[in-house]
Amino acid sequence: MDDNMIELRNVTKRYGPIVANANVNLSVRRGELMTLLGPSGCGKTTALRCITGQVTPDEGRVFIDGVDVTDVPTHKRELGMVFQNFALFPHMTVYENVEFPLMIRRVPQGQRREMVMDALRLIRMESYAQHYPRQLSGGQQQRVGLARALVYHPKVLLLDEPLSNLDAKLREEMRFEIRDLISRLGITALYVTHDQAEALALSDRVAVMNAGRIEQVGTPDEIYESPRSRFVADFIGLSNFIRGKVLAIERGMAIVAVNHIKLMVPAAEGTQVGQDILVFIRPNDVRLFPVDFAKAENTFEGVVHKLTYLGDTIDYRVIVAEGVQIRVQTDGKVRFNAGEAVKVCLPEARCRVILE
Amino acid sequence: MSHFTNKRQNLITFLLLSPGLAGFFGLFFYPMLVTLFRSLRPEGQTSGWTLGNYAAFLSDPDFRGIIWLTFFLAITSTFLSILLSVPLALLLRRKPVGHRLFRLTILVPITVPGLIGALGLLLFWGSRGWFNLLLLQVFRLKAPLTINYTLTGLVIFYVWHYFSYTAITTLSTLEGLDPAFEEAARVAGATPWQVLRYIVIPLIMPGILSGSVLTFMAAFGAFSIPLITGGNYRPLSVAIYKQIGIFIPARWSAASAMAMIMAALQVVFLIFYMRILRRPMA
Ligand SMILES: Nc1ncnc2c1ncn2[C@@H]1O[C@H](COP(=O)(O)OP(=O)(O)O)[C@@H](O)[C@H]1O
Numbered sequence: 001m002d003d004n005m006i007e008l009r010n011v012t013k014r015y016g017p018i019v020a021n022a023n024v025n026l027s028v029r030r031g032e033l034m035t036l037l038g039p040s041g042c043g044k045t046t047a048l049r050c051i052t053g054q055v056t057p058d059e060g061r062v063f064i065d066g067v068d069v070t071d072v073p074t075h076k077r078e079l080g081m082v083f084q085n086f087a088l089f090p091h092m093t094v095y096e097n098v099e100f101p102l103m104i105r106r107v108p109q110g111q112r113r114e115m116v117m118d119a120l121r122l123i124r125m126e127s128y129a130q131h132y133p134r135q136l137s138g139g140q141q142q143r144v145g146l147a148r149a150l151v152y153h154p155k156v157l158l159l160d161e162p163l164s165n166l167d168a169k170l171r172e173e174m175r176f177e178i179r180d181l182i183s184r185l186g187i188t189a190l191y192v193t194h195d196q197a198e199a200l201a202l203s204d205r206v207a208v209m210n211a212g213r214i215e216q217v218g219t220p221d222e223i224y225e226s227p228r229s230r231f232v233a234d235f236i237g238l239s240n241f242i243r244g245k246v247l248a249i250e251r252g253m254a255i256v257a258v259n260h261i262k263l264m265v266p267a268a269e270g271t272q273v274g275q276d277i278l279v280f281i282r283p284n285d286v287r288l289f290p291v292d293f294a295k296a297e298n299t300f301e302g303v304v305h306k307l308t309y310l311g312d313t314i315d316y317r318v319i320v321a322e323g324v325q326i327r328v329q330t331d332g333k334v335r336f337n338a339g340e341a342v343k344v345c346l347p348e349a350r351c352r353v354i355l356e
Numbered sequence: 357m358s359h360f361t362n363k364r365q366n367l368i369t370f371l372l373l374s375p376g377l378a379g380f381f382g383l384f385f386y387p388m389l390v391t392l393f394r395s396l397r398p399e400g401q402t403s404g405w406t407l408g409n410y411a412a413f414l415s416d417p418d419f420r421g422i423i424w425l426t427f428f429l430a431i432t433s434t435f436l437s438i439l440l441s442v443p444l445a446l447l448l449r450r451k452p453v454g455h456r457l458f459r460l461t462i463l464v465p466i467t468v469p470g471l472i473g474a475l476g477l478l479l480f481w482g483s484r485g486w487f488n489l490l491l492l493q494v495f496r497l498k499a500p501l502t503i504n505y506t507l508t509g510l511v512i513f514y515v516w517h518y519f520s521y522t523a524i525t526t527l528s529t530l531e532g533l534d535p536a537f538e539e540a541a542r543v544a545g546a547t548p549w550q551v552l553r554y555i556v557i558p559l560i561m562p563g564i565l566s567g568s569v570l571t572f573m574a575a576f577g578a579f580s581i582p583l584i585t586g587g588n589y590r591p592l593s594v595a596i597y598k599q600i601g602i603f604i605p606a607r608w609s610a611a612s613a614m615a616m617i618m619a620a621l622q623v624v625f626l627i628f629y630m631r632i633l634r635r636p637m638a
């Protein structure tokens with residue numbers, strides 16, 4: 001028995017000329033909370049619908065708990081799902097909504113009542129049992145959606161952008177509530193979102209998706225610190241990409257020529273001498289020093305081109321060589337003015353090679 | 357100042373609208389008032405008051421039969437229209453090949469004039485019509501079935517002629533239904549049949565009811581279909597027409613009294629129906 005609770009194996013789904021999922025491979029481990037992160041239209045919902053069975057893949061297989069369910073109808077897959085627009089049944093009360101999966105499964109009345117009330121207690125909505133969905137706020141509706149998905153103890157919980165329809169503050173609160181709930185229950189969850197902050201805050205692992213493909217899978221830390229593609233780097237946060245050529249590779253460090261500057265960067269797997277690559281570094285990893293600062297690793301002279309005050313941080317654009325502009329975000333302790341000469345340090349350990 | 361202008365503007369608006377309003381209410385209420393007065397006059401007279409016309413109809417030995425038949429036809433055809441419309445709407449929603457043609461076909465019965473429709477139906481269902489040809493030639497029946505001028509036939513014709521209202525309203529309600537509800541139910545473990553029973557039907561019920569009230573009202577007041585195809589079955593509208601079309605001199609007062617009773621029944625029924633519709637969604 002393998003340790004994957006959900007597995008998509010080489011799944012491809014086309015809608016006419018659109019390839020919604022292109023050879024997707026994705027494994028969610030037992031008890032893990034994985035997010036599927038990507039821009040709108042990249043195929044996240046399609047992947048989820050392959051798991052629920054509402055979409056049959058053109059190619060590839062879907063496994064749940066080690067069983068090939070590709071040809072099993074949706075209602076037999078024993079899944080719990082939470083929807084972006086809540087999808088609570090408008091003609092049923094909160095109680096009846098949560099009871100629905102148990103009613104369908106003909107759970108005996110007494111036990112049913114207990115399970116519904118347990119689920120409602122889990123999300124602190126027991127006093128709203130007799131309300132109709134339209135009488136609840138968005139956040140309350142989504143909590144009921146969670147209760148309905150969890151009430152019958154499904155093997156897997158699927159969430160399709162569950163917080164997208166809520167306002168920013170509530171979204172942040174509920175993020176942690178969902179996180180707590182899922183880890184308390186120990187249930188395997190696949191959480192779809194286009195919000196990178198949500199993905200980083202919530203998940204054990206993140207799968208980043210772009211144009212129907214999975215670009216990278218890793219812990220939030222790996223994804224943020226070591227993006228493997230320009231897309232992932234860009235999507236997860238602010239980035240500098242500096243185009244250069246690999247001159248040499250010594251003891252795992254690539255020496256990269258950018259105009260007349262040379263950068264030392266930890267080589268990525270597969271880096272070759274002579275290759276054109278991108279050096280990636282996050283703006284808040286770049287250091288700025290006064291121009292008389294003693295020389296250190298990857299340190300260059302530059303001129304502050306522009307600066308923007310952002311409150312707790314200051315955003316600088318520094319020109320270090322012809323055509324090479326670096327974005328730097330620092331806290332406001334040391335300040336430079338536009339036009340001032342500075343030293344820019346790109347710490348080796350914070351730089352990454354991205355192969356294109 | 358502005359108060360003054362407002363008042364003035366209102367007055368001007370009212371004056372400009374008043375011919376239209378007068379015409380509207382005149383056209384609306386005048387025929388009803390005439391009918392009401394007529395029903396209260398002794399037959400053939402233009403003065404004097406009487407309730408005799410009402411008493412005569414209510415005590416007529418045929419009265420019960422007529423009312424019963426009228427309600428029977430209207431209720432049966434409404435019920436059958438619902439039974440027909442729901443599966444049809446479910447099918448068309450999936451946009452199968454040719455669904456556009458089908459959508460137009462649903463509209464045919466209400467666009468064809470009743471008279472033409474009635475004659476066409478008699479031909480189609482007649483002993484030598486296509487229906488019986490099919491039975492005789494394809495299904496090898498020995499003798500043709502008699503449909504025309506039977507009660508069954510009349511119900512079939514009613515359904516053909518009036519189900520469009522129910523079908524169209526049901527279809528548009530169904531197409532306005534967010535598919536997320538059905539998806540949620542499916543993932544929660546419901547079979548397609550359970551989704552239909554517990555989610556789809558309850559959610560489109562208001563649409564079914566408001567469409568079927570149109571079918572009911574139209575069927576209740578049906579005239580050309582039963583007049584031409586009804587044979588010995590004469591619902592209220594045909595019975596009223598008989599007072600004017602058969603008797604010489606025409607019994608205008610009797611006809612008016614019957615028309616008022618018919619209107620009253622319709623209003624009572626409509627109020628009853630609205631009550632059901634407005635009931636908070638179960
Ligand atoms: N039923 C469908 N018919 C046609 N195209 C579809 C259908 N569902 C999704 N698509 C297309 O597939 C692509 C991926 O859609 P989706 O999986 O919904 O993306 P996401 O959930 O990431 O926003 C989009 O280009 C979308 O337009």
Ligand SMILES: [Mg+2]
Binds near residue numbers: 045046160
């Ligand atoms: Mg989506």
